[in-house]
Amino acid sequence: MIIAERKPIKEIEKMIMPYKKVLIVGCNTCVTICMAGGEKEVDILASSLNLLFKSKHKEIEFIKRVVERQCEKEFVEELKEDIASVEAVLSLGCGVGVQKIVEVFPHIPVYPGLNTKSIGAPEEEGVWKEKCVACGDCILDKTGGICPIARCSKKLLNGPCGGSQDGKCEIDKNLDCAWQLIYDRLKLLGKLDQLEEIIPVRDWSKANDGGPREVIREDVRLKNGK
Amino acid sequence: MEFEPEIVIFCCQYCTEAADTAGASHLGYPANIKLMELPCSGKISIIYLLKAFEEGADGVCVIGCEEGACHFLRGNLRAKKVVEYTQKILEEIGINKERLKMFNLSSLESQKFVQISKEITEKIRELGPIF
Amino acid sequence: MESNLKKVLEKGEFAVTVELGPPKDSRRGIIERKGELLKDYADAINVTDNQTAIVRMSSIAACAILKQMGIEPVMQMVCRDRNRIAMQSDIFGAYALGVKNILCLSGDHQKFGNHPTSKGVFDIDSTQLIQMVKKMRDEGEVLGGDKIKEPPHLLFIGAAANPFADPFEFRAIRLAKKIRAGANFIQTQAVFNVEKFKEWMKMVRDKGLDKKVYILAGIIPIKSARMAAYMKEEVAGLNVPQEIVDRMKGAADAKKEGMRISLEIIEQMKSIKGVHGIHIMAVGWEKIVPSIVDDAGLFPRPKFT
Numbered sequence: 065m066i067i068a069e070r071k072p073i074k075e076i077e078k079m080i081m082p083y084k085k086v087l088i089v090g091c092n093t094c095v096t097i098c099m100a101g102g103e104k105e106v107d108i109l110a111s112s113l114n115l116l117f118k119s120k121h122k123e124i125e126f127i128k129r130v131v132e133r134q135c136e137k138e139f140v141e142e143l144k145e146d147i148a149s150v151e152a153v154l155s156l157g158c159g160v161g162v163q164k165i166v167e168v169f170p171h172i173p174v175y176p177g178l179n180t181k182s183i184g185a186p187e188e189e190g191v192w193k194e195k196c197v198a199c200g201d202c203i204l205d206k207t208g209g210i211c212p213i214a215r216c217s218k219k220l221l222n223g224p225c226g227g228s229q230d231g232k233c234e235i236d237k238n239l240d241c242a243w244q245l246i247y248d249r250l251k252l253l254g255k256l257d258q259l260e261e262i263i264p265v266r267d268w269s270k271a272n273d274g275g276p277r278e279v280i281r282e283d284v285r286l287k288n289g290k
Numbered sequence: 291m292e293f294e295p296e297i298v299i300f301c302c303q304y305c306t307e308a309a310d311t312a313g314a315s316h317l318g319y320p321a322n323i324k325l326m327e328l329p330c331s332g333k334i335s336i337i338y339l340l341k342a343f344e345e346g347a348d349g350v351c352v353i354g355c356e357e358g359a360c361h362f363l364r365g366n367l368r369a370k371k372v373v374e375y376t377q378k379i380l381e382e383i384g385i386n387k388e389r390l391k392m393f394n395l396s397s398l399e400s401q402k403f404v405q406i407s408k409e410i411t412e413k414i415r416e417l418g419p420i421f
Numbered sequence: 422m423e424s425n426l427k428k429v430l431e432k433g434e435f436a437v438t439v440e441l442g443p444p445k446d447s448r449r450g451i452i453e454r455k456g457e458l459l460k461d462y463a464d465a466i467n468v469t470d471n472q473t474a475i476v477r478m479s480s481i482a483a484c485a486i487l488k489q490m491g492i493e494p495v496m497q498m499v500c501r502d503r504n505r506i507a508m509q510s511d512i513f514g515a516y517a518l519g520v521k522n523i524l525c526l527s528g529d530h531q532k533f534g535n536h537p538t539s540k541g542v543f544d545i546d547s548t549q550l551i552q553m554v555k556k557m558r559d560e561g562e563v564l565g566g567d568k569i570k571e572p573p574h575l576l577f578i579g580a581a582a583n584p585f586a587d588p589f590e591f592r593a594i595r596l597a598k599k600i601r602a603g604a605n606f607i608q609t610q611a612v613f614n615v616e617k618f619k620e621w622m623k624m625v626r627d628k629g630l631d632k633k634v635y636i637l638a639g640i641i642p643i644k645s646a647r648m649a650a651y652m653k654e655e656v657a658g659l660n661v662p663q664e665i666v667d668r669m670k671g672a673a674d675a676k677k678e679g680m681r682i683s684l685e686i687i688e689q690m691k692s693i694k695g696v697h698g699i700h701i702m703a704v705g706w707e708k709i710v711p712s713i714v715d716d717a718g719l720f721p722r723p724k725f726t
Contacts, residue, residue, distance in 0.1 A: 111340035222548035226583030234657035
């Protein structure tokens with residue numbers, strides 16, 4: 065899932081300051097799970113902004129909506145009437161959601177209310193952790209199912225740096241050393257010999273360095289492809 | 291005229307007994323207090339607290355059972371965290387976080403309930419109207 | 422001309438390298454002064470590459486200044502700040518300026534430096550950097566496969582090893598990988614815990630790695646009790662036994678005691694099979710290096726023509 069976190073309210077305040085009527089749009093998918101942009105968070109943000117502007121003797125009217133998936137056109141289109149009645153949109157979706165609203169409604173300003181942090185998972189109540197950076201060329205088969213690109217702070221591919229101590233990363237004592245985890249897992253599987261293989265340099269063109277990526281399945285396309 | 295603050299108290303059902311006893315024993319608590327009963331303080335949510343301010347409260351507090359004595363085990367601890375988180379939001383939007391407080395009480399302490407309600411009224415009076 | 426460090430090691434001499442940290446500005450005088458101080462006491466001088474992620478004069482420029490003084494540098498290169506394009510370009514440049522030794526490192530994380538918000542590049546890692554340099558040297562190709570008209574044939578490739586970091590059992594495996602990638606010499610993290618170092622060296626010998634690579638044990642002279650305590654508590658990857666902290670605390674003359682500790686460790690290093698020399702990192706205390714090398718019986722350094 066996508067993990068996100070609300071932006072500081074002061075930052076949001078600056079974005080919507082010029083408007084009188086704003087639509088706040090949450091998303092029922094990932095950002096609901098990570099408690100950043102679901103129905104509750106839309107309510108909380110609207111209420112916080114009401115209090116903030118009240119104290120500044122300014123009034124902005126908020127319309128609150130939550131769509132099923134902000135990253136899909138069909139769901140975003142449901143906002144048509146609401147959008148016609150406001151001057152701006154504040155999205156509590158991930159970065160994809162913001163851009164999808166922009167694509168469907170190009171004429172209206174859309175602002176991000178969240179910082180999109182990572183692709184990850186809920187670790188425990190109230191904790192979400194990054195697990196994948198969508199590098200486009202998975203090597204989890206070589207690293208015991210633990211990704212060093214996402215989880216080693218230096219993205220090292222051939223073992224831990226000299227700062228790995230007691231299973232923790234040198235940059236933060238609360239952060240697990242990915243290579244310690246990899247070592248432990250391969251040991252558990254009796255496959256420590258896998259560590260001897262030198263993982264070659266990466267093809268970052270398969271990651272975002274190659275420009276925005278797309279996946280195409282011709283068999284399911286309705287429009288004609290190339 | 292002296293400022294008469296509006297206070298909302300979210301109170302768990304057991305602590306509400308303390309308020310009732312206070313009333314029955316003619317231990318008056320300030321008239322400006324609106325008491326909202328919850329099954330457990332753990333039922334409190336950020337939005338209840340913010341809405342209370344939006345609806346005109348100058349101060350809000352949450353009262354739950356003594357730590358370790360919650361009838362639903364950890365409801366009051368959860369309430370404490372929700373209050374702390376909401377205090378952070380208040381700080382972000384420039385509202386003094388002292389306007390929101392958590393107290394713990396047992397159902398027998400009607401005196402303490404009266405004392406808390408007086409204390410919070412005094413504190414908010416000192417801070418003045420929220421807007 | 423071949424690397425002097427390589428010649429020293431190949432002749433079976435106990436090698437000495439010394440670290441030099443460039444200044445946080447453009448004063449070449451600092452490099453010259455430190456170079457002058459150290460040149461007779463080392464077979465080559467390591468020049469750090471923005472160590473601890475603090476912006477300093479570039480390693481390549483400081484190496485060039487040493488070269489002009491007739492001093493042999495080991496250019497340190499980290500993967501943190503440059504991608505493979507910039508790294509290979511710098512290797513060509515350094516070689517053109519006479520640099521023969523290159524130490525391939527991951528690099529301290531940018532969080533520790535004076536630009537903690539910068540982007541860490543880490544396009545390739547240290548093992549891959551070693552591979553890349555070897556490919557340039559031996560196959561005469563850049564990483565992308567293009568032929569190099571005149572490859573840097575005389576490069577002597579170094580790598581780092583930390584015998585004290587975790588997971589301990591992985592440390593020898595990792596060293597083996599670096600050797601297979603192409604490392605010719607290894608400079609280790611500073612040794613204070615000699616017992617643990619011996620344990621690591623045993624693993625290294627059991628894998629036959631000491632026959633395939635030259636290992637230079639790291640030495641950090643301790644200047645004060647505070648420094649000892651700091652290194653013990655705060656520096657990840659350093660293993661400083663309590664005994665050393667206590668000795669520094671109890672010493673009437675801390676600097677002398679620090680030097681004595683270094684000399685004792687060097688003496689022990691000389692006797693460990695598979696250790697081919699030492700690498701002295703006298704952070705901010707370069708002045709002590711000549712006395713240490715001299716008192717350790719490692720002066721004068723061998724000369725080759």
